[in-house]
Amino acid sequence: MPWFYLFIAGLLEIVWAYSMKQSEGFTRTIPTIITLIAMLGSFWLLALAMRTIPLGTAYVIWTGIGAVGAFILGIILLSEPVNAARILAALLIISGLILMKVSSA
Template identity: 45%
Template sequence: MSWIVLSVAGLLEIAFAFGMKWSAGFSRPWPSVYAAITGLGSIWLLTTSLRSLPVGTAYAVWTGIGAAGTAIVGMIFLGESASVARVVCIALILSGVVGLRITAGAIA
């Protein structure tokens, strides 16, 4: 269950990043509220997952999901560069996340 909570926290981290972009430096009220809610929700779920997951593993997975997911969504929806080098680097991040999950032991 902790891995599911951590995964949702990572997805909220992606939503938070785009909320910050959408809020234009927190100058637009509703997008700013969206960014604050998704950011706080992400941190709360990360904290919840830390009850049974090692902090180093959980934090690395959370940031990996957020970083890779934000880059992928940026490429798809914001027209950011999808060069081969960027895609390979994102694949490396995701393989690290998967590797951390596989080597973490039993499902918590």
């Protein structure tokens, strides 16, 4: 169950990163509320996962899911630039996440 908590916490990190962008510096009410709720949920689930998953492993995987997810969301929804270097960087992050998970088992 801790790995499930960690995965959902990472997904919520993507939600709060996107909604923070949409809040335009916390000047828009609904995106600001979504940001705060998603942050609280993400941190809470991360804390639950850290009961059994080592700190370094949990934190790296949590931030990695958020980083790659925000990268993909930025490309799809915000028309952010995509090029070979950025894709390679995301693939390296993903490979690091996989290695972190495998090495902590």
